[in-house]
Amino acid sequence: MRALLAAAGVVVDHPGSPRVLDGLDLTLIAGRRLALLGANGAGKSTLLRCLSGALRPSSGAVLVDGEPLRHDRRGLARHRQTVQLVLQDPDDQIVASEVRHDVAYGPTNLGLDAAEVATRVDHALDALGIADLARRPVHHLSFGQRKRVALAGAVAMAPRVLLLDEPTAGLDPAGTVALLETIEVLEARGVTVALSTHDLDLAWRWADEVAVLVGGRAVVGDPGVLLADDDLLRQAALASPWQARVLRAAGAAIPTPRPRDAEDVVAALGIRESAIG
Amino acid sequence: MRALLAAAGVVVDHPGSPRVLDGLDLTLIAGRRLALLGANGAGKSTLLRCLSGALRPSSGAVLVDGEPLRHDRRGLARHRQTVQLVLQDPDDQIVASEVRHDVAYGPTNLGLDAAEVATRVDHALDALGIADLARRPVHHLSFGQRKRVALAGAVAMAPRVLLLDEPTAGLDPAGTVALLETIEVLEARGVTVALSTHDLDLAWRWADEVAVLVGGRAVVGDPGVLLADDDLLRQAALASPWQARVLRAAGAAIPTPRPRDAEDVVAALGIRESAIG
Amino acid sequence: MAGLSLDDTAWTNRWRHRSVAEKSVLSLGLLLVAVTARTPVTGLLVVVVATAVACLGARIPVGTWVRVLLAPASFVLLGVVGIAVTLTPSSTAGSSAAEVWWTGGPFAVTAVSAAQAGETAVRAIAGASAVMLLACTTPMPYLLGALSRVPGFATLAEIGGVVYRMLFGLLHAQARVRESQAARLGFRTPSVARRSIGLLAATTLVRAWTGARRLEEGLAGRAPAGVPFGAPATDALRWAFVVPAAVVVLATGVVGWFA
Amino acid sequence: MHIAEGFLPPLHAAAWTAAAVPFVAHGVREIKRTTATHPESKLLLGAVGAYSFVLSAIKLPSVTGSSSHPTGTGEGAILFRPPVMAALGSVVLLFQALLLAHGGLTTLGANIMSMAVAGPWAGYGVYRLLRFAPWSVAIFCAVAVADLATYVMTSTQLALAFPDPQGGFLASWERFLGLFALTQIPLAIVEGLVGVLLMNALRSWAGPELRGLGF
Numbered sequence A, B: 001m002r003a004l005l006a007a008a009g010v011v012v013d014h015p016g017s018p019r020v021l022d023g024l025d026l027t028l029i030a031g032r033r034l035a036l037l038g039a040n041g042a043g044k045s046t047l048l049r050c051l052s053g054a055l056r057p058s059s060g061a062v063l064v065d066g067e068p069l070r071h072d073r074r075g076l077a078r079h080r081q082t083v084q085l086v087l088q089d090p091d092d093q094i095v096a097s098e099v100r101h102d103v104a105y106g107p108t109n110l111g112l113d114a115a116e117v118a119t120r121v122d123h124a125l126d127a128l129g130i131a132d133l134a135r136r137p138v139h140h141l142s143f144g145q146r147k148r149v150a151l152a153g154a155v156a157m158a159p160r161v162l163l164l165d166e167p168t169a170g171l172d173p174a175g176t177v178a179l180l181e182t183i184e185v186l187e188a189r190g191v192t193v194a195l196s197t198h199d200l201d202l203a204w205r206w207a208d209e210v211a212v213l214v215g216g217r218a219v220v221g222d223p224g225v226l227l228a229d230d231d232l233l234r235q236a237a238l239a240s241p242w243q244a245r246v247l248r249a250a251g252a253a254i255p256t257p258r259p260r261d262a263e264d265v266v267a268a269l270g271i272r273e274s275a276i277g
Numbered sequence C: 001m002a003g004l005s006l007d008d009t010a011w012t013n014r015w016r017h018r019s020v021a022e023k024s025v026l027s028l029g030l031l032l033v034a035v036t037a038r039t040p041v042t043g044l045l046v047v048v049v050a051t052a053v054a055c056l057g058a059r060i061p062v063g064t065w066v067r068v069l070l071a072p073a074s075f076v077l078l079g080v081v082g083i084a085v086t087l088t089p090s091s092t093a094g095s096s097a098a099e100v101w102w103t104g105g106p107f108a109v110t111a112v113s114a115a116q117a118g119e120t121a122v123r124a125i126a127g128a129s130a131v132m133l134l135a136c137t138t139p140m141p142y143l144l145g146a147l148s149r150v151p152g153f154a155t156l157a158e159i160g161g162v163v164y165r166m167l168f169g170l171l172h173a174q175a176r177v178r179e180s181q182a183a184r185l186g187f188r189t190p191s192v193a194r195r196s197i198g199l200l201a202a203t204t205l206v207r208a209w210t211g212a213r214r215l216e217e218g219l220a221g222r223a224p225a226g227v228p229f230g231a232p233a234t235d236a237l238r239w240a241f242v243v244p245a246a247v248v249v250l251a252t253g254v255v256g257w258f259a
Numbered sequence D: 001m002h003i004a005e006g007f008l009p010p011l012h013a014a015a016w017t018a019a020a021v022p023f024v025a026h027g028v029r030e031i032k033r034t035t036a037t038h039p040e041s042k043l044l045l046g047a048v049g050a051y052s053f054v055l056s057a058i059k060l061p062s063v064t065g066s067s068s069h070p071t072g073t074g075e076g077a078i079l080f081r082p083p084v085m086a087a088l089g090s091v092v093l094l095f096q097a098l099l100l101a102h103g104g105l106t107t108l109g110a111n112i113m114s115m116a117v118a119g120p121w122a123g124y125g126v127y128r129l130l131r132f133a134p135w136s137v138a139i140f141c142a143v144a145v146a147d148l149a150t151y152v153m154t155s156t157q158l159a160l161a162f163p164d165p166q167g168g169f170l171a172s173w174e175r176f177l178g179l180f181a182l183t184q185i186p187l188a189i190v191e192g193l194v195g196v197l198l199m200n201a202l203r204s205w206a207g208p209e210l211r212g213l214g215f
Helices: A044-052 A073-080 A098-110 A114-129 A143-157 A174-190 A200-206 A229-237 A242-249 A262-266 B042-054 B073-080 B099-103 B105-111 B114-127 B145-156 B174-186 B199-206 B232-234 B242-249 B262-266 C005-012 C020-036 C040-059 C062-084 C111-138 C142-150 C154-183 C190-220 C239-259 D008-036 D041-055 D075-079 D082-099 D108-129 D135-161 D168-205 D207-211
Strands: A002-014 A023-031 A034-039 A057-063 A083-086 A161-165 A192-198 A209-214 A217-221 B003-012 B023-029 B034-037 B057-062 B081-085 B161-165 B192-197 B208-215 B215-223 C086-087 C100-104 C107-110
Touching: A002 A044, A023 A044, A023 A209, A023 A217, A034 A044, A034 C020, A044 A161, A044 A192, A057 C107, A073 A083, A073 C154, A083 A143, A083 B057, A098 A114, A098 A143, A098 D108, A114 A143, A114 A174, A143 A161, A143 A174, A143 B042, A174 A192, A174 C100, A192 A200, A209 A229, A229 B199, A242 B242, A242 B262, A262 B242, A262 C100, A262 D008, B003 B042, B023 B042, B023 B192, B023 B208, B023 B215, B034 B042, B034 B199, B042 B081, B042 B161, B042 B192, B057 B192, B073 B081, B081 B145, B081 B192, B099 B105, B099 B114, B099 B145, B099 C190, B105 B114, B105 B145, B105 B174, B114 B145, B114 B174, B114 B232, B145 B161, B145 B174, B174 B192, B192 B199, B199 B242, B208 D041, B232 C020, C005 C111, C005 D082, C005 D207, C020 C040, C020 C111, C020 C142, C020 D008, C040 D108, C062 C086, C062 C111, C062 D168, C100 C111, C107 C111, C111 D082, C142 C154, C142 D082, C154 C190, C154 D008, C154 D041, C154 D082, C190 D041, C190 D168, D008 D041, D008 D082, D008 D135, D041 D075, D041 D082, D075 D135, D075 D168, D082 D108, D108 D135, D135 D168
Parallel strands: A034 A192, A034 A209, A083 A161, A161 A192, B034 B192, B034 B208, B081 B161, B161 B192
Antiparallel strands: A002 A023, A002 A057, A209 A217, B003 B023, B003 B057, B208 B215, C086 C107, C100 C107
């Protein structure tokens, strides 16, 4: 249980409007999957931008390996080799017109030599399964492909933590499956992944831990517990995932480990095929 | 069963790439909810743009009340009053900077007098529940609010058919519920609604009929049948909704009417609370 | 979304819905008084009147108003240094000591140049406060709507409307791209930063371009291409406002010119 | 390089406004002609205007350490030609005056003359003259010259308004030029370099989109 990245009492204020984040605490443990949940405007993106160093909190601190992040030139430069954020809209992140050039942008800026840059780019393209797109112009790619390019650009920075803002938004079911497979590849390479999402079902299936944003703070806990907590979800303007709803409708408790797929749910309900007329 | 709007053998070609739509047939029946499903790039948006008159098919025809749409000035002007399309990104459709002014854009250009325009705008804002935003600048609104403004702009044209491209994309669960309520209000006013979506669960719960786009054509049928058809869904790079998956895992057939909520599913499984250990 | 504080004030003050003509009488009238003033007293009077009208009439918070004026004021003060400092008179011997206030190397500040600088500073700050009265009380689309009724300006005003509509999305996108460039260390050294700025400017133009094309497609379903976008509604012109406004302007002028 | 509201004496302000009118009118006529045949170009022109506004908000890394903003006049003139820039530039300058308190209404004419007329025409002229030079060289020179022409024009306007008590216009002109040269010459070089990068990126990025502009 190593605290890799943490928010400690983070406050984000925009003058004249209610606080977006109001003393938020959150800890990312190495190798543990965190899903960030909350309604539109609850502050998910703001929190991710704080954690990535893009936004400086009005007060509170971001901690890396227990050390507070310093928002000066050197502190940020180091931080960016530890933490990378992938935005929801890939067009906010792609700066070059050709895939390979874009993925190379970060490593080149690091001042690596050409050979090292090329290795980094190849690895990133491989991890994302888009080696065949390397020489394609970005504006000819589909939305899903551009999402992968943006992700490759972050992966090429070789971060230890990857933050994904709504990574499945706009993807079809096959695209979502492919993304989850990519995340597994990255995790196997030692990257810790946290993501924000509206998709409760995804959070239930994927996460080791969920953080529900309510009133500028995070309620953190086990998905099987928090995502079945109707009071909390109502406050957060969310709904529970279907797995929890089915179990509740059947009057069954949520077992540990929680049932993720249809098969698990059916097993938890204790149904044998023969029992059904 | 009145055929309100139809695509007959619609082909859309982009030179140099495979056909997006390849002889597609589809019929919208008045008062019947149609959900359009397909992977990214399957041609959902292209089809909707054809139906709305924004895109002229390379061959084939769009039929309104059985009459082929003519893509000249007069034909399109009439078509706009019958069919309105709401795009996924509201910023692609909002032209004015103040909500009321934007919603009035379509009706004003129909040549209506000022009083009639004002009535139309008020009705549209009411239907969307955004009367309080009427004088707000668009750039101060959230994404969800801008989506409602774009929808109000279409509703103010008093169309008989409303086509919604990915209306729930980017909305949180509460936003999705609110959208579905709005659709019911519009249906009560006699508007026929069709939408495209990636959300299989939404299609299962909401639609009277689904059209799955595969290979440039549409397979049309009952959601309870098509969304449990694994062969079809695999071809379309889609997955079945959880309701169908749970019933299948339990070895149960899908009853008619199909079970939509967790309660219905549990009932279809024939579980009584006492049966669970 | 990224905002501009002047713009936010224009949308939220108490005079927002007033006819643009009404507010123009007041603001442009005061501007005329400010730039034609013959003594600094007039300029100071314009600042006082504009401030009173903005804060008491339109209920613009005093802090906001001061911040609004601070930007142009600092520009002006920096600018007048270039007027105050002249080259050392070649015939210094001929000038009396009273005329040269300060010398340093080839530069000097003389009584004449200092007076000119002071006069310019007052005129500029007074002018800015008069114009800010309009800028703070009237959202840009309303101004453009009024401009479009002036013969010859319709097309320009209409394009201005599109500029305004696209502005905020583009500012937001530009800020986001810059932020993600920084995240990939795009501003680490000056040469890296120059390349990043070039790429940023290019992406932003592509964004503006594709945004316009997508808007064109999106609007095709709403109205035929090329129809005017029209102007937002404002209240009708009320003489009950115009007459007192004209009186205030005249009074400021008369008091200022003859005081 | 904006001259602030009220900075120029009334007669100068009026004269520069009068001088700007024919250029803007010419640009408006060009735009009207384009929008008559291509109604959708209103949206494109609006997008370009919004882009110019946003571009002027981008901070340039400066050689001297102080931050500065690109004028964008050279790039605009190459892409859209000077008459269009005169009209669009005046819209953008109006926006800057009223949304940023940058520039002014009485000085709008003077600012149009320097930033929407002198800069674009000078840059465009150099770009056409260097037609046969390597493309990057032509872009660099055009952008840098547009930048410099803008500041020479502003200096001229200020010198005419505030002639030196002793040396008159010429002495004052030299003084303003010298004052701005410190910041503007490095800036022109930086903007020239960035301009080349921008145009190169655009050419590879948006070839088909920009073809419609005769680019």
